[in-house]
């Protein structure tokens with residue numbers, strides 16, 4: 001279900017930042033899968049390597065394998081529903097209506 005909320009005219013970036021944060025907080029309590037995946041972010045391990053004139057940071061996320069190993073064959077992709085179309089969103093996923101044709105959504109690796 002979408003949150004049909006429109007900011008007052010001239011609402012700026014601060015309003016959107018605050019409302020998006022509130023949406024995330026709400027979704028963490030109302031969407032169990034999101035909550036679990038968010039908690040799983042604590043399992044991420046990082047390591048940094050420094051070289052002479054640059055550095056890299058490597059991240060290992062054990063739960064990322066679910067989406068990293070997804071079937072990306074033509075057949076599999078064509079048989080999937082578009083995850084951007086509103087009618088295909090998980091029932092628990094909410095968003096903010098920005099203007100008539102755009103909706104702000106929070107996307108996480110939830111599948």
Ligand SMILES: [Zn+2]
Nearest residue numbers: 082083084085
């Ligand atoms: Zn679509």
